[in-house]
Amino acid sequence: MKFNLSEITDVIKNRRTIVPEMYSDRKIHREQIEVILNNAIWAPTHGLTQPWTFTVFAEEGLKKLSAFLSDTYTKKTPADKFSELKLNKLKSRPLLAGAVIAVSMKRDQTGKISELEEIEAVACAIQNMYLTCTAWGLGSFWSTPGLIYSAEMNEFLNLNPEDKCLGLFYIGYVKPDIEWPKSHRRPIEYFTTWVEK
Numbered sequence: 001m002k003f004n005l006s007e008i009t010d011v012i013k014n015r016r017t018i019v020p021e022m023y024s025d026r027k028i029h030r031e032q033i034e035v036i037l038n039n040a041i042w043a044p045t046h047g048l049t050q051p052w053t054f055t056v057f058a059e060e061g062l063k064k065l066s067a068f069l070s071d072t073y074t075k076k077t078p079a080d081k082f083s084e085l086k087l088n089k090l091k092s093r094p095l096l097a098g099a100v101i102a103v104s105m106k107r108d109q110t111g112k113i114s115e116l117e118e119i120e121a122v123a124c125a126i127q128n129m130y131l132t133c134t135a136w137g138l139g140s141f142w143s144t145p146g147l148i149y150s151a152e153m154n155e156f157l158n159l160n161p162e163d164k165c166l167g168l169f170y171i172g173y174v175k176p177d178i179e180w181p182k183s184h185r186r187p188i189e190y191f192t193t194w195v196e197k
Helices: 005-014 030-040 061-076 084-096 115-136 151-156
Strands: 052-058 099-105 138-143 164-173
Touching: 005 115, 030 052, 030 099, 030 115, 052 061, 052 115, 061 084, 061 099, 061 151, 084 164, 099 115, 115 138, 115 164, 151 164
Parallel strands: none
Antiparallel strands: 052 099, 099 164, 138 164
């Protein structure tokens, strides 16, 4: 066997969504983020278009992201849909993270690859980020608030109109008093059809 499959399986099975409220204030180093992103870009990509782009918010940049998210939510949300709880999460979560990476899909200008296939490639890159964080013992959280799909978000991230932000990826060390979350999945029999004849 080329790699240790049991270790790879353990990393996959231990991947969890861990929200910023569970993070400590321990610093995430730039070199760690670079490893996470280097693993992200080895995701499968149709036609080798490599449609991902990353904007890393760290240190003072986290305040800029917090202000943008809370201000944009306040401006864009009608009074009957406005939630103080949601506003507070958008404002506080970047400030609780060691880093936040806005992960976006940059459309292939030739149009040879469909948008859906480009989105799928970026989602695979995000899974690589999740697994790298898990292997390192870092908490991570792929957040997709509705405002990330807005023209304001594209402008904030310097994206073209045809591009899309597909998520905010929060990273942080888990507080020492918090146990790594457990989970389960239904057996594959619930989801699998075998065609052998």
